[in-house]
Amino acid sequence: MDAYTNSRRVFCTIVPPHVLDKLSHHDDPLVAGPARRTLERDALERTRRRITTVRGVTATLEGAPSSKPRRTIYDAEHETRLPGKKMREEGGTASGDESVNRAYNGLGATFELFLNAYGRRSIDDSGLPLNASVHYSEDYNNAFWDGEQMVFGDGDGEVFLDFTIPVDVMAHELTHGVTQYTANLEYFGQSGALNESMSDVFGSLVKQHVLGQTAGEADWLIGKGLLAERVTGVALRSMKAPGTAYDDDVLGKDPQPGTMDDFVHTSRDNGGVHINSGIPNHAFYLAATALGGNAWERAGQIWYDVLTGGDLASDAQFTDFAQLTVAAAQSRYGEGEEHTAVLEAWAGVGITDLGARGER
């Protein structure tokens, strides 16, 4: 079987659609909600893939969402078939494989921030199991979210090291899952850059939460510890100073802009989603550092409110998002310093004129 047919495993296929349809009309929202979402997702996904394998049990239908994560870490054994060999389950003893343990801990740290800071129970807020595969492919210089699980490569050792080293990278991937289940920002152009930025913002917040750092103490770097020794650079992105994370013979120079004046128009990378994310990233940094204290508290809460509030369109542009953060700051904290900090943060990246429209 080739990688294509084998790599798709969908938590919804275990339950036949007619059963899901029945469950989606169930009186208990804990049952109906996940079933409905599964049906919606299933319909969406069916058009773009062949489903050949059925594995596991659908955990979203198993009752009340838990305040404990349900993690399973797999070893792809340098192949590209997912998820691979099961290595560590929730509550299981540590593996002899440090990549497995780092992934287990990274997923736990991310689950914890979303739960402790925002009361969110896993990716879907209904206790969705967290699955990750490590050792994907050979010398693989990447990590991604495939729509259902996290996937981490080992790096080639020349440019990149193991993608399970930085906790913010693991949290970045998990946050793609949160975004998928909430605003579902289209992964293209400005909405795609916002999607990327959400992952960097909460990725950085998870790291700050783990380290117990305030906004002023944090380094605001994404992917610190990921670059091999010979690479000239400190990380892959800097939310504090976009465009300064690396400048290297092989990697080139960090291309991120920090303001709208330097917005990059390109067709590559889905319209520069990993490039222009520097702009909303920097806006978050400005808001969080202006407010001070723990960035996940007020600044993070405002961003989380917008991501999950239901008003953020899947094709939202930077200005739409900015406007909603101004409104969210007002509705949660009134006309105080939070409102001012958010307005000034966006002005700092060249997105102005939000006040009047933000008030509706």
Next chain:
Amino acid sequence: MRISVIRTGGFAGIERRAELDTSERPDATHLAALAHQAVEKGAAAAGRGVPDGFHYEITIDGRTVHVADPHLSDAQRELVRTVLKEGA
């Protein structure tokens, strides 16, 4: 046969490109077979792919197809790996 690969996207968003000419290689027949299979299953236009997934633009003698992780066939994966690793 000239085979070029442009890899875009990925967590780092760093582009990589490489090209090789099969005529000077001992594995020319094998690469030509891979190329044939790779093009057969590729898409004419780029899709959006999965968050942080790599996109690959494979061009073989002027014909371009698009594929994206994790949905690469074994032939596509081997071809892409070979070109990015050994191509210039």
